Amino acid sequence: MRELSVGEAARRAGVAVSTLHFYERKGLIRSLRTSGNQRRYGVDVLRRLAVIRVAQRVGIPLEAVRRAFEALPDERTPTREEWARLSAAWHDELEERIAQLVNLKDRLTGCIGCGCLSLTACGLANPGDELAAEGHGPRRWATP
Incomplete structure (x- = not known):
């Protein structure tokens, strides 16, 4: 899986680097660490970031987003059906x-x-x- 630096992930998602760090502290996204302790994100984080940002725009609390993401797998990109279940719940x-x-x-x-x-x-x-x-x-x- 292709990995993104924190700067590249932030740029692609249209958010500040500090926003990625905040979302990570809240348990909304995960990063991997390099041997030099630098954050790396899988490209699948971009979809999660898009969902987070849209959810915030319509007033869904971040805690509700975090709970919904718990049903999605961390080790791979969620399937269409998994995303459909998340959206149906909302x-x-x-x-x-x-x-x-x-x-x-x-x-x-x-x-x-x-x-x-x-x-x-x-x-x-x-x-x-x-x-x-x-x-x-x-x-x-x-x-x-």
């Missing part, structure tokens, strides 16, 4: 995130547009903290 969570983002976009646009001139109709208003009885967090905007 499907429902991503659908929920999409619904929440659409809800936020639709409601926030109206909220910003109102300028809070009508607190009786404002989705964020909570006079007397009446929503506290329903639980923590943004009760009115939590679900679509």
